Amino acid sequence: xKKIKNLRKNLAxxxxxxxxxxxxxxxxxxxxxxxxxxxxxxxxxxxxxxxxMTNTATASVDPxxxxxxxxxxxxxxxxxRTQRYLDSYCLKMNxxxxxxxxxxTSDYGRxxxxxxxxxxxxxxxxxxxxxxxxxxxxEYARIYKDMYENGLTRGTVYRFTDLKGAPPHIxxxxxxxxxxxxxxxxxxxxxxxxxxEVRYKFLAEIxxxxxxxxxxxxxxxxDFIRKQLINPIRCIASEATRFxxxxxxxxxxxxxxxxxxxxxxxxxIYKMETxxxxxxxxxxxxxxxxxxxxxELSVASTIQENSIPNDFPAFPDRTDFDIYASMTPAKxxxxxxxxxxxxxxxxxxxxxxxxxxxxxxxxxxxxxxxxIVSNRVQAGDxxxxxxxxxxxxxxxxxxxxxxxxxxxxxxxISTGKVTFANAGHDDAAVYRKDKGRFxxxxxxxxxxxxxxxGTKYKDxxxxxxxxxxxxxxxDGVTEAxxxxxxxxxxxxxxxxxxxxxxASPEGIIEGIKKSVDLFAGDAxxxxxxxxxxxxxxxxxxxxLKTLKVDATEENIGAxxxxxxxxxEEHDCPxxxxxxxxxxxxxxxxxxxxxxxxxxxGEAEVNLSFAENELTxxxxxxxxxxxxxxxxxxxxxxxxxxxPIGGLGVFLVKKTxxxxxxxxxxxxxxLTMKKVIE
Amino acid sequence: xxxxxxKENGKLTIGVNGRMDTVSAPELxxxxxxxxxxxxxxxxxxxxxxxxxxxxxxxxxxxxKMMSQKGGMKVTGVTESVMEVLEITGFADIxxxx
Numbered sequence: 009x010k011k012i013k014n015l016r017k018n019l020a021x022x023x024x025x026x027x028x029x030x031x032x033x034x035x036x037x038x039x040x041x042x043x044x045x046x047x048x049x050x051x052x053x054x055x056x057x058x059x060x061m062t063n064t065a066t067a068s069v070d071p072x073x074x075x076x077x078x079x080x081x082x083x084x085x086x087x088x089r090t091q092r093y094l095d096s097y098c099l100k101m102n103x104x105x106x107x108x109x110x111x112x113t114s115d116y117g118r119x120x121x122x123x124x125x126x127x128x129x130x131x132x133x134x135x136x137x138x139x140x141x142x143x144x145x146x147e148y149a150r151i152y153k154d155m156y157e158n159g160l161t162r163g164t165v166y167r168f169t170d171l172k173g174a175p176p177h178i179x180x181x182x183x184x185x186x187x188x189x190x191x192x193x194x195x196x197x198x199x200x201x202x203x204x205e206v207r208y209k210f211l212a213e214i215x216x217x218x219x220x221x222x223x224x225x226x227x228x229x230x231d232f233i234r235k236q237l238i239n240p241i242r243c244i245a246s247e248a249t250r251f252x253x254x255x256x257x258x259x260x261x262x263x264x265x266x267x268x269x270x271x272x273x274x275x276x277i278y279k280m281e282t283x284x285x286x287x288x289x290x291x292x293x294x295x296x297x298x299x300x301x302x303x304e305l306s307v308a309s310t311i312q313e314n315s316i317p318n319d320f321p322a323f324p325d326r327t328d329f330d331i332y333a334s335m336t337p338a339k340x341x342x343x344x345x346x347x348x349x350x351x352x353x354x355x356x357x358x359x360x361x362x363x364x365x366x367x368x369x370x371x372x373x374x375x376x377x378x379x380i381v382s383n384r385v386q387a388g389d390x391x392x393x394x395x396x397x398x399x400x401x402x403x404x405x406x407x408x409x410x411x412x413x414x415x416x417x418x419x420x421i422s423t424g425k426v427t428f429a430n431a432g433h434d435d436a437a438v439y440r441k442d443k444g445r446f447x448x449x450x451x452x453x454x455x456x457x458x459x460x461x462g463t464k465y466k467d468x469x470x471x472x473x474x475x476x477x478x479x480x481x482x483d484g485v486t487e488a489x490x491x492x493x494x495x496x497x498x499x500x501x502x503x504x505x506x507x508x509x510x511a512s513p514e515g516i517i518e519g520i521k522k523s524v525d526l527f528a529g530d531a532x533x534x535x536x537x538x539x540x541x542x543x544x545x546x547x548x549x550x551x552l553k554t555l556k557v558d559a560t561e562e563n564i565g566a567x568x569x570x571x572x573x574x575x576e577e578h579d580c581p582x583x584x585x586x587x588x589x590x591x592x593x594x595x596x597x598x599x600x601x602x603x604x605x606x607x608x609g610e611a612e613v614n615l616s617f618a619e620n621e622l623t624x625x626x627x628x629x630x631x632x633x634x635x636x637x638x639x640x641x642x643x644x645x646x647x648x649x650x651p652i653g654g655l656g657v658f659l660v661k662k663t664x665x666x667x668x669x670x671x672x673x674x675x676x677x678l679t680m681k682k683v684i685e
Numbered sequence: 686x687x688x689x690x691x692k693e694n695g696k697l698t699i700g701v702n703g704r705m706d707t708v709s710a711p712e713l714x715x716x717x718x719x720x721x722x723x724x725x726x727x728x729x730x731x732x733x734x735x736x737x738x739x740x741x742x743x744x745x746x747x748x749x750k751m752m753s754q755k756g757g758m759k760v761t762g763v764t765e766s767v768m769e770v771l772e773i774t775g776f777a778d779i780x781x782x783x
Binding site for chain 2: 561562564565582583586587589590593594597641643644645646647648650655656658659662663
């Protein structure tokens, strides 16, 4: 079955099969047309000849004596003579019947035979004169009528099928007239045997000729098609398949095919093979190159990442200020940067900048600028002096005509005074604790760095109070675009800042980052997004650390880590450390379990260290409860008598040097102190 | 915290490695309850236990009460700081410590 299915798709089979079928159809149609045309002509000719025979015969009958013959019953001599003539005529003409009849003109339903001669091989018996017969059928009757009444001069009746033992025949009728009046009708019936024979002979000849010609032409045609069309196409098809599988050049023979289109096809295939192989080589090379570049960019990205400080908290042992920053490049490497450094104990320099362009060129330019500015800052220059010098140096080597915007500030920590200079950068947003919100601090912008040698820069001052913050950013924030091509804008930036104004610098920057991401949605990041935030903190007890967590049992780990980190700095012996751990765990777990019932809430752990004494303060805003009210368990009871539980607070009391409790401002405050030797 | 379990001739030995606090104590309690069937004697090897809070003490008391109806419970390898806790709470007098 499969073989036959495949055969149906085969080119040779289809083409040659089509030719054969069409030739056959053609032969059949031609044969049919020829046959029909031949038959018609033959019939017409037959008809004519029979008519002429009949017409000739009428001349031998005296039209005026018909009635006389009938009356005398054919005894007269001229009747007999005419009859004898008709008999011999019938035999000579080789027809079946020659007869003369007189039709009953009332309804043409009957006739009387006058003369009647029968042919040699017929089954008829000749009618005697006067024999009456019914008209054979309607056809005859109509002809009789037309002859007698309408002047019809000839008629023909065909009988194709055998009837009453008589083979197919044609009957020709001609009226016998006396003075233009019909007295009798001469009829000659001629067998169609001949026509049948001749027809069949013709059909046989024509079909044979058609078949022979058809077969012959089929062979010729299929041979030609096979050689000039099918074989070349097959050859091309197999060559294409081979190439697709092997991807190696092939060779098609010269003078491949006579038909030019096939030749062209072969040549095109060959050319495509060559081209394809070349493209494959090119692409392989390009891909390898691309991979190499990708790797290098990845390394460059790491180098850049490490060139700006991103270790936070930046100055963990400074409680008088806090600083946080982040840079997210649009590509692997970016042109934005920030940097900060403590020039000395009382001076913090921080700056943010945006090199023109993006990608590798901007990144290289940015790193150069970063280094120059950091150097000058450490040398003790004021911001304006730093920028002037940086500008001079950068312009010297700036063949690529790039430039960089820069905002550089130096904070005198003890006084809160910030001296800064702005080289074409966006204005800072400043949070004032007494005003309770962020506002832009607008000053004159000097020219960007790197544009013109000799540019002069100006110092500005701003006085920060405790709790105030400065927020710096690049235009990647304000110009972040979403799918509708709308920008984040300065207004929205300020609005978002004021939504999270109480957060720490880290909280503010992460918050703005989230807002920008949410705003941009699926739109690709166009520009580097960079932010820096500095806070001048309110004075706290020296070395006070705070941890706020959700009061759940799982967070005991975070509490322990917090304690561990703190104790690391204070050289605490192992045994004491374990006692403190125990006390904190017991106190904290109690809060986690009971302070908020089924609800959730926060717990705050404050650690501070002064004069060899560690103070732990545990705060929660849950149900007011003084754990110290609880009576100590009786530890003298035996195992059976000991109730399970109630040991936590007891352990706290026993391991800590002092424990106190107070309920204040809606908070349970438990204070534990331990001396650390 | 890692728990090791060893059952031999009706003596169940459970070793505690690490810190036993509120989060990990239930693991020890599970281990004891699951393996107590057919154990006549329970030995808790605390030589690798660096720390315990009151949650751990609770498990010890529960286990002690459970095993006191059978062959009893022993605690071995107690570290110094853990010992201190046991003494403060009076557990040192209740438990069989070796």
